Amino acid sequence: MAPVAEAVAKRSPQEIIEAREAKKRLTDATQKYGRGKAVQLKKIRDKKLRGNLKVVEDRYKTAALRAKDAEILLENESGFLEPEGELERTYKVRQDEIKENVGIEVAKKGFELKLEELGPYRADYTRNGKNLLLAGRKGHIATMEWRSGKLGCELQLRETIRDAKWLHNNQFFAVAQKKNVYIYDHAGVELHCLNKHIEAKYLEFLPYHFLLASAANSGFLKYTDTSTGQLVAELPTRLGSPTALCQNPWNAILHVGHQNGTVTLWSPNSQTALVKALVHRGPVRSMAIDRQGRYMVSTGQDMRMNIWDIRMFKQVHSYSCYQPGSSVSISDRGLTAVGWGTQVSVWKGLFDAAAADAEKVQSPYMAWGGDGQRIESVKWCPYEDILGVAHDKGFSSIIVPGAGEPNFDSTEVNPYETTKQRQEAEVKALLNKIQPEMISLDPDFVGKIDAISDKKRREERAEDFKPKDPIEKLKNRGRGRNSALRKYLRKRGKTNVIDEKRLKAEAIQKERTSQQHETLRHEREQLGPALARNSHYKELDSL
The missing domain is CATH 2.130.10.10 (YVTN repeat-like/Quinoprotein amine dehydrogenase)
Structure with a gap:
């Protein structure tokens, strides 16, 4: 019996079951938290390199398993208001009722500043x-x-x-x-x-x-x-004059709203708009983009709130407002707050319905306002179930259960940072600063292999490589008075600059003209004087 088969035969049924469960757990963890395809160690002959890669692969497996184990600490759907019956609506719940049923520390976060x-x-x-x-x-x-x-x-x-x-x-x-x-x-x-x-x-x-x-x-x-x-x-x-401005947190592209209902996408690397989309039938009033950079919510003077999938630049859903929306903001958990007139509406599940191509969300998740203060801007507080509403009579902080992201990454942004941590974070951010040239519609282009450039470099390394001459291309494109070569000479003739390309083009043109004259003379000699009275043979006499 082979050594491997003998070792398997000696294992108890309990050990076999545990091994299968561990293998399944590792497979699930790798699929969700893995870092790409594993390296084929058997194909590597160098022992030292194979040993180093084996250590790296073991670290990747350990990290994936630990991330899988940490899922028990992440709560998926908790903290939202849930109606008890079909006829109950969450948007009818008032702020004073929420404050009575939450903790004292949370209730303190709901306040109002009167600055009239x-x-x-x-x-x-x-x-x-x-x-x-x-x-x-x-x-x-x-x-x-x-x-x-x-x-x-x-x-x-x-x-x-x-x-x-x-x-x-x-x-x-x-x-x-x-x-x-x-x-x-x-x-x-x-x-x-x-x-x-x-x-x-x-x-x-x-x-x-x-x-x-x-x-x-x-x-x-x-x-x-x-x-x-x-x-x-x-x-x-x-x-x-622009009517709205927001940034896409996924790729740092700026979205600018205009009077004619269009939204343009801008990067500091381009003097023209990367994308121009007509999103409303009137001036755009406000815009917001979710954290993953997938959906854009916009409000316009046409009293509509539109949901756009900016990966395909396609409108997914459209909702009506009683007044033009003055401000839009999207929370970390996907709740969308819209301020219109003296009211604020908070919508839940807009992007889930858009992703599944399902029906529209029928009613908002929460509502606030109606006391006569005109809404100027709404802003979600990061990592908190708090919505800040700024209006013409001051500022209001309202509690929206389930809005904030509780599982924050302290190495990215720390809500409880000390002075020392803030100073160190500022230095690290400056050292890791991304250059403006790297702002693109696709932020994942960094680290990818440019296959076209690589192919071009390989061709240039070849011994018999000769760069393509643009004049040689023009040489074989079209004949006659309107040929590509004549167009090139007419275009270049407007300037006083004479370069090597122009001299080469003129030489090719002279050579082509002399060949045409030789062909005409040969045809004239064959036809004789009686038949060679055509107009293009007469031109030969004048040359």
Whole structure:
């Protein structure tokens, strides 16, 4: 009996069952958390290389198994409001009822700030959800740690404020004021005036690229690197004053809404729009994109809310609003908040219905408002079941169960970071900063093999390789007065530059003309003087 068969025969039935379960568990873990196809170790002859690769493969297997074991800590569907009967609706639940039935610490997170004199306000949270920034249209700026109610700084700029954004952390924020964009620190001290960003209406910050983008009244989209202070790109949209601006968190592409109902996609590497799509029959009012970069929700003056699959640039569903939606925001768990008029509607399952090509969601998940305050902007707080609503009478923080992502990655963004951790995270982010040239519609192109370039390099390495001459291509394309070679010479004749290509083209043209003349003379000699009275033979006498 073979040694392997003998070892298998000695194993007990319990050991065989455990081995099968371990193999099945490893297969499931590899399919879900694996890193591609495993290396075929038997085909590698080098012993040292085979040993090193075996260690790496064992680490990959261990990581996949540990990720599979950690699934027990991840709760899939929990925290949402669920109706008890078919006739009960979750959107009828009021905020005071929610506060009575949740913990004391959670109930404290629902509050309201009455700021009726200097509104309407716009709000923004930091990436870790720890700090809140409020910007009033009439010049009021305030920052705070909203959980503890501790005020950071408060300014009265005495001029119009159109938008405000946090930068890479809670130490700096940018404000789009009446004429220019200014950058302030956490104490309210003015640090920089970006005089290239003139009359900016909307601001966006790309955290992995350290780029501050602004869309101005003039229709220009401008990028500034906040780590160096340089203006990276200045792009004319050529579609007038923008009406909305948002970024795709998956690939850092900016979406700009316009008056004619179109949405254009922009990258700092292109002077023209990457994609232009007609999404509404009137001006676009607001847009938002989910975290995976798959779906875009937009509202327009035509009182519609449209769901677009931006992987195929196809409209999936469309919903009606009683008034044009002024602001849209999508949470980490896929809840969509829409502010229209004095109301806020929160929708659940919009993207699930779009992915399954199912019917529309019939009713919103939650509703809030109706007290006379006109909604200016809505913003989800990261990693919290909190929706921030900024309106003309101040700011309201409402509790939306199930909105936040509880399983956060502390190495990416830490909601409970200390001062030391924030400083280290800032240094690491600067060291890992992505260059603007890498912003593309497909962010996965980094690391892929360019097969075309590789084939071209191999051809160039060949000994008998000769680069293709463009003039040789023109030589065999068409004959007569309108040939490709004549077109090339006419086009190049308008300039005073004479290069090697032009001289070669003229020589080929002279050679072709002399061959035509020789052919005509030969035909004339064969036909004789009586038959050679055709017009093209007479031209030969004049040459």
